[in-house]
Every structure is written in structure tokens, then in C-alpha cells.
Amino acid sequence: MLEELGVPYDVVILDIAAEEHKKPEYLAINPMGKIPSLMHGDKLVTESTAIVMYLAETFPEAGLEVSSSAPLRNEYLRWSYFSPGTMEPAIISKAMGFDAQEYKPFADIESVVTTLVSALDGHEFLVGDTFTAADVIIGSSINWGLNLMPVLPKHPVLTQYWAQLEQRPAWQKVADTMPGN
Template identity: 45%
Template sequence: MIQPSDDEIVFYTNPMSRGRIARWMLEELGRPYRTVVLDFGTTMKSPEYLAVNPMGKVPAVTWRGVTVTECAAICAWLADAFPEAGLAPAFDDPARGTYLRWLFFAAGPVEAAVTAKALDLLAPAEKAGMAGYGTFDQVVDALESAVSDGPWLLGDRFSAADVYVGSQIVWGLQFKSLPERDAFKAYAERLSAREAAVRARGIDDALIVAAQAGS
């Protein structure tokens, strides 16, 4: 792997992974970055990459000697690192609480509930209180309430939380892991039309086509 310069953003990903979320976030920033594409089971498990992320998973982003993994953390960190992009409320902005609430709601209860349902491992009703997400229906109802007023989670203000929460909803609709509620579909349509989202999809889709052509 090429050693990054001090001020270079390096993005480790695979176009068929959650790295697509981080790619979209990077495109929203509008700053240059270098992409390192890794393959599942081979370069993603190499000693060089395990030194970046011991989990051997993507995405990961490095900048100025700092490495961040986990998509929600990457979105939050990049938004704070580059405030000029206007993707996160300032620390003294009352909207900061709402921003963090939904960003980490998606990273916690939504991710856990959707995964548990897909694996037929949802907590039984009598033990739902032991699960951090409660019940799947509670999570879906809360998520719907978050995106119903719109157009974004912070009203008229788009933020990094929309990148992460929106990605969960877009994928949930695509893979049928979330119900097709009108609020989800309308929110997903608004998100998918953003210029940065269109660019990010184009880049990753082109990488997939190139990989398939070379295989």
C-alpha cells in the first residue's frame, strides 16, 4: 500500500460493501481523497490492512495519522473534521442533540433490529425489554417518525446523519429488510437525487463493472 501524505484522506473500501456509505459522505464533503479498493478474504485480510483495521473489514478512512472505522463514526468524524462542508451542527447548536440522536439510533437499534430479523433472531416478546432495540416494530415506527416531517432529519438542513440514516433506509427498501412505508420511500427518493449521492453511486458502480470485466 502507498504511504499517505500527512494531509491526504485515504479511503479503504470495496464497492460491494458498506463502504458505499462512506464514499457518499466523502463526496458530500467535496474534498479530494484517495481510494484503496480491497478484496474480501484476500487484501482485506492482509497484514498491511489489518494494521489499519484489525477487524479486516471496510470501510476505513485515515487522515493526519488518525484512522476511523464504522460508517456512523466515519460520517460523524468527517463532518466535524471539515466543518466548512456544513454537514454537522456545531457543539453549541441545539440541533446537535437531534443530529447525534438519529445518527446513533441508526447505528444501534436499527442495525441490530434489522440484522436480528434477517437472521430470525429477534428477541421473543416476553424478553424484548432485554434487547437494546426493544421490538422490530418499535424501531421501525421510531425511524418513520424521524423522517416523516422532513425533508431531512434536521428539517430543512441536510447533515451527515442523513447520509448514514438514509443509507440504512435506502438499503432496507432495496433488500426488503424494512417495510415500504410512504415516508421511507419519499425520504429515499430525496436522498438518491442528491448530486453527491449520484456521483458516489456512479464511482462504485463503475468499480464493480471494471472488476467483473477483469474477472
């Protein structure tokens, strides 16, 4: 997201195996002991989706936010929250062998795939015909579900969507540093 915005940033890598994310210095930043966290001036943001949406809103000149007055704002919100609220729990339940039907707030992976495929079939992006922060959020989860925790079926609509996202210069610049690459 930061590369897509073209803004300068510093990365601080924490060693999860060494439990650096559970040390007091980091718990003072994110009491959940979870990565990532974003510091922007005196503003702290945690939760990946909140971080991406905060950045889209803070750097509007990049055109990745669909503003509150834009006609497709509803779609932008829907797809941005679909990832942490519905898609990632479905991916994790599938990977852990839980029966998603038993956990009523959770959705099963088949419904998630059908919903994504119907939104993306014949479309390059999720919201209108331009790349937005919602594509950063969902694209990242699709990469995760196809390649890192590979429980998403390799449906051609999903693989094609990710194939074009991973060609973006921003991703190409940082791909080598990403887990699983």
C-alpha cells in the same frame, strides 16, 4: 459523505471474497478486519458512523455538522447513533430470523420503523430543515434496509426520504460504484 463535502479522496477497494480485509496489511489498519477505514493524514478512523461524524467535524465549512453549541445538537447525536446502535442490529436480526425481543438490547424492526416514520413524516431531513451528516448515516442505513438487505417495509415515508436523498448530486456521482446498484 466525501462527495457531499467536495473534498479530494482516494478509494482503495478490498476484495472481500478474496479475504483481502483479513490480510496482515489491512489488520494493521483495522484489527477488526472490517471495512471501511478512513486515513486522513496521520489520523485513522474506523466505524462508519465515526467516519461520517469525524468528516463532518473536520470540514465544518460544508455545514453537515450540527455543532456542540447548536440548539439541535441533541437531535443530531440521537439520529447519528440510532443507525449503528439500534437500526442496523434490528435490520440484521430481522434478516437472520432472530427474535429481536429475545435479545434485550436489540429493538424490533417495527419499533424502528415507527420511530423513523414519526421523525420523517412531513420533514425532508432528520434534524431541522437542513441536510446533515445524520441524513448521510440514516439515509445509508435506509437504503441498505430497503434495497440491499430488504427487510424494511416499503413505508411511503421511508421510500420518499430515500428517493430524495438518492437524487443528490453526491450520491448520483458515486451510485454506480455502490454495492447493490
